[in-house]
Amino acid sequence: MAPEREELLKVTNLRAGYGRVTGVADVSVEVRRGELVAVLGPNGAGKSTVLRAVSGMIRPWGGGVALDGRDVTGMRSDLLVRAGMVHVPEGRRVLPRLTVEENLRVGAFTRRNRPAVRAALDEVFDRFPRLRDRRAQKAGTLSGGEQQMLVIGRALMARPKLLLLDEPSLGLSPLLVREVFAMIRTLAADGQTVLLVEQNVAQGLAAADRGYVLTAGRVTASGASAELSADPSLLRGYLGSGE
Amino acid sequence: MSSFTEAVVLQVGISVLLALGYWIAVSTGKYSFGHTAFMAIGAYTASILTLNFSWPLPLAMLASGAAAAVAGALIGWMALRLSMLYLAIITFIFSQLVNLLISQWEYVGGASGMIGMTGTTVPLVLGCVLIVVAYLVLLSRSRLGLAYKAIREDERAATASGLRITRIAVGAFATSAAVTGVAGALSAHQLMVINPELFGPRQALLIILYCVLGGVEYFWGAALGAVALSLLPIYFDWLNEWYEIVYGLLFVALMIVRPQGLIGRRGGGRIRLPRIPAGRERESVG
Numbered sequence: 001m002a003p004e005r006e007e008l009l010k011v012t013n014l015r016a017g018y019g020r021v022t023g024v025a026d027v028s029v030e031v032r033r034g035e036l037v038a039v040l041g042p043n044g045a046g047k048s049t050v051l052r053a054v055s056g057m058i059r060p061w062g063g064g065v066a067l068d069g070r071d072v073t074g075m076r077s078d079l080l081v082r083a084g085m086v087h088v089p090e091g092r093r094v095l096p097r098l099t100v101e102e103n104l105r106v107g108a109f110t111r112r113n114r115p116a117v118r119a120a121l122d123e124v125f126d127r128f129p130r131l132r133d134r135r136a137q138k139a140g141t142l143s144g145g146e147q148q149m150l151v152i153g154r155a156l157m158a159r160p161k162l163l164l165l166d167e168p169s170l171g172l173s174p175l176l177v178r179e180v181f182a183m184i185r186t187l188a189a190d191g192q193t194v195l196l197v198e199q200n201v202a203q204g205l206a207a208a209d210r211g212y213v214l215t216a217g218r219v220t221a222s223g224a225s226a227e228l229s230a231d232p233s234l235l236r237g238y239l240g241s242g243e
Numbered sequence: 244m245s246s247f248t249e250a251v252v253l254q255v256g257i258s259v260l261l262a263l264g265y266w267i268a269v270s271t272g273k274y275s276f277g278h279t280a281f282m283a284i285g286a287y288t289a290s291i292l293t294l295n296f297s298w299p300l301p302l303a304m305l306a307s308g309a310a311a312a313v314a315g316a317l318i319g320w321m322a323l324r325l326s327m328l329y330l331a332i333i334t335f336i337f338s339q340l341v342n343l344l345i346s347q348w349e350y351v352g353g354a355s356g357m358i359g360m361t362g363t364t365v366p367l368v369l370g371c372v373l374i375v376v377a378y379l380v381l382l383s384r385s386r387l388g389l390a391y392k393a394i395r396e397d398e399r400a401a402t403a404s405g406l407r408i409t410r411i412a413v414g415a416f417a418t419s420a421a422v423t424g425v426a427g428a429l430s431a432h433q434l435m436v437i438n439p440e441l442f443g444p445r446q447a448l449l450i451i452l453y454c455v456l457g458g459v460e461y462f463w464g465a466a467l468g469a470v471a472l473s474l475l476p477i478y479f480d481w482l483n484e485w486y487e488i489v490y491g492l493l494f495v496a497l498m499i500v501r502p503q504g505l506i507g508r509r510g511g512g513r514i515r516l517p518r519i520p521a522g523r524e525r526e527s528v529g
Contacts, residue, residue, distance in 0.1 A: 057402065081405030089403050095396035098389075106393045109386065110405040154404060 008033045008162055008193050009054070009085075014063035016046075016053035023049035025217035027063075031162065031195050036188035038196045038204040038225070041214035047197040048090060050214070051166050054195075055087035056080045068161065082110050084161035088154075090170055090197075092147040096140025100131050103139045103150055107157030117157070124153040127186075145176040149183065156192075163187070165196045169203060181207045205229050249365055255473050256368035257430050262453035262469035263375045264422030266462045269454055270388075271415045272395030273323060276331045277338030278423050278450050280318075281311040283442035285424025286431035287345060290357045293432070300362040304371075304428045311424025312417040319416035324409055338447060346439040356438025363433035371429065375422055379462045391415055423450075456497065458504025467506060 009031040017023040024046040031037045039047050053060040056077035065073045067085055077087070086107075095103050104124055108117040125132035128149045134142065139150055148168055155163055168184065169177040177200070185207050188194055198204035205211055205225045213221040213228070221228060244252070265278055285307035292303040322333040346354045382388040393401040394408050401408050431437045449472065457468025475490070482489055497505075 055403075057399075076407075077402055078405040078407050081403075086405075087403045089399055093397050093400035093403075095393055095400060097396060098392055102389060102392070105386075105389055106401065106406075107404050109390060109393075151400075158405065 006032050008035075008068055009195065010064075010066040011050070011054060012064045012066075014050060014053055014065065015061040016049050016058060017061065018049075018058070022061075023217060024053065027212075027214065027217070027219055029195070029212055029219070031193060033193055034188075034191055035210065036184070036194045036196065036208045038198050038208035038211045039214055040198055040201050040204045040211050043199060044216075045214040046217040047199070047214050048166050049217075051087060051164050051195070051197050055085060055164055057087065057089075078110065081158055081160075084159075085164065086155040086158050086160035086162075087164040088151050088166060088168070090166040092144065092151055092171075094139035094142065094147045094150050097138055099136050100139055100142070100150060101135040103154055104131075104157050107154030110158055120157050120159060124156055127156075128153055144172050145179055148172065148176075148180050152183070152187075161193060163192055163194045165194060167197055167199060169198065169200050177203060244365070251474075251477055252365050253363060253368055253429075253433050254477070255470055256365075256372055257426050257433065258453065258469040258473040259372055259466045260368070260375060260426035260429070261423060261450050262457070262465040263372075263379065263462055264419050264426060265450050265454050266419075266459065266465040267379075267382075267422065268416050268419035269459050269465075270395060270462070271391045271412045273330060273412060273416060274327060274451070275334040275416075275419075276451070277334035277336070277447055278420075279442040279444075279447040280334070280338035280341040281315055281420040281423040282427035282430070282446065282450075283338075283341050283345060283439070284311045284314050285427030286437050286442070287351055287357070288424070289428030290360050290431050290437060291351065293360055293362065294357065300428075300432055301367070304425050307424045307428035308421040309424075311427070312421035315420025316413055316417040318420075319413040320409075323412045323416060335444075335447075338442070338444075342439050342442060345442075352438070354439060356436060356441075357431075358436045360432040360435055360437070363429050368429055371425060376462075376466075383462070387411070452494070454504075456494070456504060458506040460503070461506055464504055464506030468504065471505075 007030050009029070011027060011029040014024055014027045015022070027046070027050050029037070029039065029050070039050060041047050049058070052058045054065050056075050056079075059074050063073070064071060067080070067083055070083070072080060072083060075083070095106060098106070101121070104121055105117070108120060111117055125135070130146055131149060131153055134146070139147065142150060152165070152168070165184065168180050172180060181203050184194060184196065196204065196208060205228055208225050210223065211225050211228050212219050221231070261282070265275070268275055288310045289300070289303040289307040292298040292306055293300055318334060318337050322330045325333070345351055351357055390401070390406050390411050393404070393406060394412055398408050453469040453472055454465040455468070456472060457466065458464035476486060479486060
């Protein structure tokens with residue numbers, strides 16, 4: 001077996017957007033195996049666009065995406081899921097009229113090995129016991145925090161090498177935001193590599209090992225979370241570029 | 244069995260097949276407004292084969308299903324990536340186009356149609372219903388059935404989980420068209436006469452109503468809707484020309500009292516307008 005590469009995801013000079021609107025002008029991001037990396041920035045900075053272009057939800061206009069040393073730029077999203085990259089879109093998109101268990105099983109759609117799916121289901125239930133209690137309940141009846149657990153659990157069903165989380169705190173109460181971040185932290189502590197997009201800078205930096213700050217589609221600062229937190233110019237830049 | 248009972252069973256059975264076929268497309272959240280096109284394709288394909296080429300009916304039915312499936316896949320490929328409104332328009336226009344073509348085509352009798360098809364029997368119809376029901380039972384327990392439901396619920400979430408949503412939806416649409424085509428073939432060989440008028444908007448609406456009346460959540464809801472709606476005009480024929488008005492009122496009342504249909508939980512089986520298509524949604528680009 002080839003030795004494991006240290007960097008799991010390497011995004012170089014990515015350009016992407018919608019229609020004629022450029023969302024991302026030039027972004028390079030690296031995620032090493034086992035890291036929790038946050039992409040931070042104000043609303044409209046292009047954070048979600050980066051994630052969508054990386055995960056094949058939209059086609060990048062330029063630049064490159066490599067997963068585990070393999071060029072996956074512009075690859076179809078189902079192939080990327082099979083390759084080990086799973087995207088949790090923003091807005092807690094549970095499948096409301098399906099049960100909790102059905103939601104999780106949809107997450108394992110790309111896997112055909114039944115015992116392995118069974119095992120993954122048990123693992124997710126062990127991680128989120130509240131989901132086990134509600135396994136036969138319709139996902140639409142869960143609370144916001146439980147729905148966030150469910151969509152993350154659904155992504156874990158594919159056993160991703162890299163988990164992409166888009167604004168997991170969006171629309172949650174401060175208490176739940178803390179709970180969700182604690183959950184993400186635990187995931188990372190268990191060895192799950194995570195790339196997180198977050199508008200809440202304080203929470204994002206507190207959770208992540210490293211961070212990138214995005215302003216108007218470009219990386220304007222990057223470094224270890226502790227360094228970034230200590231940098232007052234970051235906050236100024238953030239506020240100055242806000243909408 | 245008296246010939247009257249037999250005629251009733253045949254008609255109900257064919258309606259159930261139409262409803263089940265339609266339900267397969269609906270289970271992925273896709274509503275077609277021109278399923279009569281597939282019915283017509285099936286009816287004419289089978290009639291040409293049995294009348295002009297002396298094929299046995301069961302074989303002709305298979306060909307009908309295949310022809311309708313190909314048409315369904317083509318239409319699906321064009322329309323299923325678009326929003327519900329475009330799908331409705333494209334399927335409706337397609338059915339009008341098919342109708343126009345057969346009414347202009349001398350080989351199949353143009354507007355006066357074809358005559359002399361026979362061979363639809365009770366065992367043949369019930370056998371088809373049984374096969375489709377067995378398929379749907381298996382489907383509802385399978386990975387594919389789960390994928391259909393996931394697409395119905397949220398296409399973007401389904402994409403994120405690695406489902407090739409267009410391919411899956413086109414497959415469902417083609418299967419749906421195939422069942423509808425077979426039903427068309429059976430219908431032609433029961434009626435003995437077919438003409439373009441039989442496959443107009445009225446029939447298209449009827450197929451939709453089967454599903455909506457019974458409820459779209461479970462396939463047997465759609466089947467029950469078909470049974471109810473095809474029995475009513477037979478046993479309430481004394482209403483004469485009033486029956487359409489009475490039905491219309493009944494429907495309005497039902498949609499107010501039970502919007503989810505006869506079968507299905509409240510808030511469960513309602514027709515839900517899909518979100519604005521993925522990718523074109525109002526974005527917070529951040």
